[in-house]
Amino acid sequence: MSLRVYNTLTREKEAFQTIEPGKVSMYLCGPTVYKPAHIGHMVGPVIFDTVKRYLTYSGYDVTFIINITDVDDKLINKAAEKGTTVKALADEMTADYFDNLRLMGVDTIDKFPYATDHIGDMLEMIQKLIDNGHAYPLNGDVYFSVTTDDDYGKLSHRSVDQMLAGTRVEANDQKRNPADFALWKSSKAGEPAWESPWGPGRPGWHIECSAMSSKLLGDSIDIHGGGLDLMFPHHENELAQSECASGKCFVRYWMHNGLMQSGKNTGKVGGQHDKQGDTAAAADAAEAQIAGKLAGSAGAESVKTAVFAHCPPESVRFFLLSTHYRSPIDFSLENIANTAKGLDGFYRMFESFARITGGSAYDLAVPGSREQSTSLAGLPEGLAGELAGLRDRFLEAMDDDFNTGGAIGLLFELRRVINGYVTQNKLEEAATAEQKTALTTAMTLFRELAQVVGVFRKPIEKSSGADDEFVGGLMQLILELRADARKEKNWAAADKIRDQLKALNVTVEDVKDGPARWSRG
RNA sequence: GGUACCGUAGCCAAGUGGCCUAAGGCGACGGAUUGCAAAUCCGUUAUUUCCCCGGUUCGAAUCCGGGCGGUACCUCCA
Structure with a gap:
């Protein structure tokens, strides 16, 4: 069985074949950094971080980029509102975004290019589009002409006519077609501006992704990801610009993740971009509710304070991955709490492992590739058979369009097998060297598969209270009396x-022999 | 109005033509274990059933048509 990937362009699962053998280039649309990251911003990075992990594990050399859009109307407005500069605001919000990614265990991104570092590349691409007749300047702006692109609409599967049918289009526009979109916008006084052949201005939305993707990864890339909300217009426009500029296929596999919703308050909480005016407003409202519910205060707040204060980042990551990436996911404290309960069982298994073997499950040397997967040779036959079967099913699930939900189910089954081995052989009471080795091997395989989806990589910070000398002493006394x-x-x-x-x-x-165990929380 | 997606047990969720007499988790119940618990293990928990109605097929949760219900997108500039 080999990897199959659902491609939004064809609406089908396709066999995965890279442009260059053994190599994968991935681009994910990142945030416009005008406000603190919210929980919806974490969905794409976690999913595509997992995609990269699995591809790497499968033997590919992956280059993964997420852009930072640090120039945009909303950024300009927000900065003005706060009485700060666009740069200062963008820097602050970018730092917040990075903080949250780190907490979520997203650490496979190779580069975060900033839009403002690539204005020159954008100008080049715009000029090329004008030269080959796909774009035209107009009063200091430059527009992409959708009617010059026969393929326009192929990603979102709609025609220009269809798109215009439902919208109120003001006709008093000088654009050649109402669906034409801005590549370059002239700037008003006081706004951030860059010199261009068409006068001072700033890039339109979409062009930054096209320019940076082609500059850093090449004209054709393997995977382009983003939230479902970005399919149109953002990705459609990117696709049009890039292919018209280069004449080559822009992206092999378009992957779109489902959006997060918040319980009763359905509606989008956030894709990767919140660039559209109306939807951004809706997202703000939904987000305010969530933040309000979680943090007891209204208004947009960073994930790290609004969410992680109530649920550990690992439980959020696990939650995101326990459903299929293309499905919408309902965010609620109840759902996360449910997930967290499931996680507890894994943490207890690690504790049990440490008691039996004297070593930490987190310190095991874990194979990083499918080819060098943990050897099960020498294990009791039944155990080896079960582990091998579960590993196969796990890989099969991941091969099927990154079915992390199915894969995580197998992690639970793996846990049951390991705990069963411990219980049946009473390893907590006494374990032979051979049994310890077998347990260690099983745990190594578990960690190997878990790291593929990016969970259980580091011990969680547990506020057991045991680290507090005073509390520890007190507890020891109490338990001795008991x-x-x-x-x-x-x-x-x-x-x-x-x-x-x-x-x-x-x-x-209570423990059979020896002191009772205790934990807090 | 147009374009898509979704509807599986009390809840979350995988499965998208035969290995499904439908994974896994949470919850519930029973058993082993325990002084009693907790944790762990074992078992039970969808049984003409996968929103409803038709159809295709030797065979459908899975494909097609029609309902019903839910969700998203239809930009920027103005």
Whole structure:
């Protein structure tokens, strides 16, 4: 079985074949950095980070780029509103975006190009489009002429006529066709401006992605990703510009992820771009609600304060990946809490592993490629068979258009197999060297597959309270007193201590021999 | 109005022509274990069924048609 990818252009799953053997170029539309990142901004990066991980694991050499759009009308307006400069605002919001990506475990991006660093490339592309008759200047602006492109509309599968049918188009426009879109906009006084053959101005939306993609990855790339909301007009326009400029196929596989929605308050919470006026307003409203619900305060707020304060980033990542990337996903605290409960079982498995082997599951040397996958030789036959079967199913799921939901289901099954091995052989009580080796091998395979989807890579920060010397000492004392009571079969006292601690959100677990375990939260 | 997507158990969710007498998680119930718990393991939890109605097919959750319900997009400039 080999990799198949759903291509928005053809609306079909296609066998994955790269332009250059063994190499993959990926471009994902990043944010316009005019406000703090919201939870919807994290969807695309997490998904495509996972796509890159799997491609890398499968042996490809992947180059992955996410752009930062740091010049745009909204940015200009917002900066003016806040009494700051466009640059200062963009820098601040970019830093916030990066912070959130890091917390989500998104760290496979090779480069974040900034639109303002590539104005020259954009001017070049615009000039080329004018030269070959696909664009025309008009009063200091430059427009792309959609009627010169026979293919226009092939991505979103609609014709220019259809698009105009439902919209109120003001006819008193000098554009050749109402559907023509701006490549370059003349600037008004006080606005950020760059010199151009058509006078001072700034790039239109869309051109930055075309220019940077072709500059950094070449005229033809393998994968272009983004939220479903970007399919039209953004990607359609990018596609038109790029192919008209280069005369080559712009993108082999267009991949669009579903958008996040917020429970009852349905509607878009956010794709990767919130560049359109009306939808941005709707997104703001939805976002304000979420932020309000989560943080107890209204208004747009960064993910790290609005969301991560309530649910660990790993649970959010796991949640995003537990459904198919093309499906919409409902964001709610309840759903995340459900996911978090599932994760707890994995963390406990790691703790059990540490008790038995004396080592951390996180420190295992994990194979980074499918070819060098963990060897199951020497394992008990039944165990090896089960693990091998689950690995095959996991890879099959990922090969089928990155079915992370199915793959994560297999992670749960893997957990059950490992826990079963531990329980059946009573490894917590005593384990032979051979059994420890077998357990370590099984855990290595688990981590190998988990890192493919980017989870369980680092120990989570657990506020167990054990790191606090005072609390630790206190707990030790309390549990010793309880152990004494249990020795005397004074169950009333022992249960009272355990119940009262439970009321304080401290869970006590008795262990057959040795001190009881406790955890907080 | 146009263009798409979606509708699987109490909830989340995979599966998109036969291996489906439909993964997995959460929850619930029963058992092992425990002084009792917790954790873990085992079992049960959609049983002419995959929103409804028709059709294609030897065979459909999966394809086609029609309903019903939900969602998104139809830019910038003005």
